[in-house]
Amino acid sequence: MIFVMGSADQNCLLTQRMYAQKYPDRRQPSVRSLEKLKERFIRTGNVTYEKCERTKRTSDEDQLNVLLSVISEPSTSSTTISKETNVPRSTVSKILKRNKFHDYSISFHQELLGPDLEIRRTFCQWGLEMERTTPNFFLKVLFSDESTFTQNGSPNRHNLHYYSMENPRIVRSVNTQRQWTVNVWGGIIGDFIIGPHFFNGHLNGVKYLRFLQNDFPQLLQNIPLVLRENMWLQHDGAPAHFAADVKEYLNQEFEGRWIGRGGPVFWPPRSPDLTKIDFFLWGHIKNVVYQTAPTTAEDMKQRIIHAFRNTVSIEMLREVNRSFLARLQLVSDRNGGQFENLL
Numbered sequence: 001m002i003f004v005m006g007s008a009d010q011n012c013l014l015t016q017r018m019y020a021q022k023y024p025d026r027r028q029p030s031v032r033s034l035e036k037l038k039e040r041f042i043r044t045g046n047v048t049y050e051k052c053e054r055t056k057r058t059s060d061e062d063q064l065n066v067l068l069s070v071i072s073e074p075s076t077s078s079t080t081i082s083k084e085t086n087v088p089r090s091t092v093s094k095i096l097k098r099n100k101f102h103d104y105s106i107s108f109h110q111e112l113l114g115p116d117l118e119i120r121r122t123f124c125q126w127g128l129e130m131e132r133t134t135p136n137f138f139l140k141v142l143f144s145d146e147s148t149f150t151q152n153g154s155p156n157r158h159n160l161h162y163y164s165m166e167n168p169r170i171v172r173s174v175n176t177q178r179q180w181t182v183n184v185w186g187g188i189i190g191d192f193i194i195g196p197h198f199f200n201g202h203l204n205g206v207k208y209l210r211f212l213q214n215d216f217p218q219l220l221q222n223i224p225l226v227l228r229e230n231m232w233l234q235h236d237g238a239p240a241h242f243a244a245d246v247k248e249y250l251n252q253e254f255e256g257r258w259i260g261r262g263g264p265v266f267w268p269p270r271s272p273d274l275t276k277i278d279f280f281l282w283g284h285i286k287n288v289v290y291q292t293a294p295t296t297a298e299d300m301k302q303r304i305i306h307a308f309r310n311t312v313s314i315e316m317l318r319e320v321n322r323s324f325l326a327r328l329q330l331v332s333d334r335n336g337g338q339f340e341n342l343l
Contacts, residue, residue: 001029002041010038058095062087066095112270117336120268124331131325138324141232141259142189145277146203149182149300153290182300185211186285187219188276189231190321191314194219196304205243212249230257237261237269273340274327280320284312 001019008014012034020028029037041047065085069076078096082089096103112120130137183203187194197215199207220228233254235241242261250258259265272278288307294300330339 001034001037002047005034005038012038058087058091062091063095063099066092067099067101070096070101112336112338116268116270119266119336120271120274120331121336123266123268123271124274124328124336126265127328128332131328138321139190140227140230141234142187142194143234143276144185144187144194145236145275145282146183146185146199146238147277147282147285149184149286149289149304151180151294151297151300153286180297182297182304184304186277186281186308188281188317188320189223190227191317192223193281193308193312193317194223196308198301203238203240205240205246208240209243209245209249212246212253232257232259234259234267234275236267236271236275268336273338274324274331276320276324279323279327280316281312284316 001015004019004022005012005015008018012031015034016029016031019026037047062085066081066087069081069084078089078092081087081092085092087095127138183199183201185195185197185199197211197219199211201207223231233250235258237260240246247262250260250263256264260267261269268274285304285307288311289300289303294303327339331337
């Protein structure tokens with residue numbers, strides 16, 4: 001090949017053609033191969049491939065330094081370890097894997113304050129006792145809450161995929177110049193999902209009371225009468241839920257049968273991990289709604305209505321109830337402490 005290349009005045013394309021004519025029965029080199037051959041011959045004076053140096057074996061000292069870095073600071077990164085120990089990052093990963101160290105993800109939870117633990121423990125023990133003395137008690141409790149859907153919200157990105165032989169380079173546009181939001185109320189009772197109901201603007205005590213008096217009964221029309229007559233109502237301690245007029249109304253309509261701030265049964269603050277709405281419903285609905293970017297507030301509302309009516313099955317709601325009961329037990333066992341990292 002070198003002799004032919006010399007005859008072709010080092011033109012690799014011409015070398016390829018001349019070589020094919022002179023040696024038609026041999027495997028024909030590509031132009032790129034000839035270019036590499038020429039570069040290697042000029043640089044080294046021969047056509048043999050250079051032998052790669054054997055990778056230096058990791059010393060016992062390097063391994064020890066990597067392991068000590070992880071033990072002393074478990075939240076460190078492999079990049080930081082590599083810089084501190086002068087061991088290649090890929091080697092750091094191999095050492096950690098060989099010694100059974102895994103990079104577990106950290107869970108983020110609502111911070112609990114001073115008296116929260118005791119309040120959570122008390123509520124969960126009450127709930128477990130009610131479930132023991134009145135089987136399926138919590139199937140009669142309507143868990144309710146509000147959530148705000150923003151125009152640039154996003155679902156769990158782990159669920160966003162586009163399968164293709166080649167990367168389509170999909171871009172999802174967001175608009176932060178013109179802001180709008182949709183405020184939604186929803187509820188779960190037994191095998192039924194209630195709502196959605198949309199609030200205009202910021203929710204306050206007056207709007208919430210008007211909702212309970214006028215809209216709430218309409219939302220319950222498809223619930224069996226016997227369930228409506230014996231149901232409990234749960235909501236959290238949001239300011240709108242704590243208004244004096246709201247509490248007075250609930251004491252009349254749900255005498256001794258509502259759970260919330262200032263109610264017959266006190267709802268533990270900062271406990272979204274205990275309400276079916278927060279640990280299940282809103283995450284599920286938003287993952288459905290935000291699969292593609294909403295265009296207008298009305299488009300958002302229609303997506304939310306569709307998600308409520310068509311994407312939540314009875315089997316899902318029953319599993320949610322089983323999860324709720326398991327959560328009560330876990331909080332009780334942990335004296336009111338966090339538990340979702342154990343699920």
